Amino acid sequence: MKFVSGLCLTIILGCIWYFAGVISTNRLKTLELAGVVPYGPLPAVESTSYSYEGLHQAFDSTVPLKRASEFTKAEFKTMLLAPLSTKEQIELKPYLNSILDFSVEYQVDPFWITSIVMVESNFNLTALSSKNARGLMQIKPDTAQHLYQLMQKTLTDDQVSENLYHPKENIEVGVFYLKKLLQNFRMNYRFATVAYNIGPGKLRNRLVEKSLDVNNFSYLVKVRDRYVRLTQNFAQVTKFKALPYEAAYVYSEQGLKFELKIIDLFPTTSGSENLTAKF
Numbered sequence: 001m002k003f004v005s006g007l008c009l010t011i012i013l014g015c016i017w018y019f020a021g022v023i024s025t026n027r028l029k030t031l032e033l034a035g036v037v038p039y040g041p042l043p044a045v046e047s048t049s050y051s052y053e054g055l056h057q058a059f060d061s062t063v064p065l066k067r068a069s070e071f072t073k074a075e076f077k078t079m080l081l082a083p084l085s086t087k088e089q090i091e092l093k094p095y096l097n098s099i100l101d102f103s104v105e106y107q108v109d110p111f112w113i114t115s116i117v118m119v120e121s122n123f124n125l126t127a128l129s130s131k132n133a134r135g136l137m138q139i140k141p142d143t144a145q146h147l148y149q150l151m152q153k154t155l156t157d158d159q160v161s162e163n164l165y166h167p168k169e170n171i172e173v174g175v176f177y178l179k180k181l182l183q184n185f186r187m188n189y190r191f192a193t194v195a196y197n198i199g200p201g202k203l204r205n206r207l208v209e210k211s212l213d214v215n216n217f218s219y220l221v222k223v224r225d226r227y228v229r230l231t232q233n234f235a236q237v238t239k240f241k242a243l244p245y246e247a248a249y250v251y252s253e254q255g256l257k258f259e260l261k262i263i264d265l266f267p268t269t270s271g272s273e274n275l276t277a278k279f
Contacts, residue, residue: 059112059189059224063231067238068110073100080114082233091123095136098168102175108182111234112189113175115226116196119219125167134164137174147173150180193220 068076077096081089092114099117103110120138121127133140139147144160151173155163163169181192184200194212195203197219206212214220 059109059227060231063111063235064238065109065111067241068234070238070241076100076234079234079237080111080230083229088118088123092117095123095125095167095171098171099175102172106175106179108175108179109189111227111230112193112223113171113178114230115223116174116178116193117171118226119222125165125170134161135170136167137170137177139164139170139173139177143177144173147177147180151176190214190220193223 071079077100080096081092084092095117096114099113100110102108103113117123117136120133121136123136125136127136127138128134129138131140141157141160141164144164145155145157148155148160163173178192178196181195181200182189185191185195191203191207191214194214194217197217198206203212207214
């Protein structure tokens with residue numbers, strides 16, 4: 001009799017858990033479609049339509065990232081390093097080429113990548129967290145394995161573990177993950193940053209529950225502080241640098257900008273201003 005009662009209770013609890021999950025999933029999909037939770041696949045766009053500047057969820061819209069092309073790589077590196085202490089410059093220099101190379105390859109803001117590295121490991125290649133996150137961008141082996149699969153690379157668990165302590169590999173996996181989070185959260189840099197810290201699934205649930213103050217989330221505040229610091233010299237230099245002749249007189253936009261298409265397709269909806277407000 002006790003066995004039957006226990007079995008019935010297990011079935012009832014299982015049904016409750018199942019239907020609660022269905023209700024939660026349906027609610028999340030409804031909020032995503034309404035634009036309250038900006039999550040989902042992005043529309044296909046031509047790669048040439050991307051530009052750094054103008055992303056309507058960027059960290060700081062006053063930083064003219066589009067003008068980075070006016071400088072040589074050496075000049076850009078100098079501007080990025082300038083606001084850092086001598087110790088920080090020494091620690092970052094060995095990895096800066098990889099950061100800049102992958103920022104171009106995956107079209108991700110290089111100042112944002114560097115800010116993430118500073119917060120995650122402070123440029124310590126051998127960093128290991130209590131949650132088994134490793135290397136410069138603090139990536140867990142199981143997360144890295146999943147990302148490698150998305151990158152269409154087949155590696156053994158031992159190879160993944162070894163790669164996470166290889167600077168170039170660690171940075172590429174981390175930048176790829178940041179780009180994936182940006183795409184999933186429809187180019188919202190704030191949400192992508194928080195998702196890098198707590199995971200995209202947990203972030204989506206917290207947004208649905210309205211139990212997370214995104215703007216004041218401690219990890220985001222740390223990354224944002226580094227971002228402001230890293231960009232200050234670049235912003236100052238470009239402020240007083242004359243625009244190229246082409247930009248000043250004969251410059252014309254080439255194609256539809258990625259960020260404008262995102263804004264058109266996913267406008268801010270009523271009731272979600274607190275989630276999508278700029279910094």
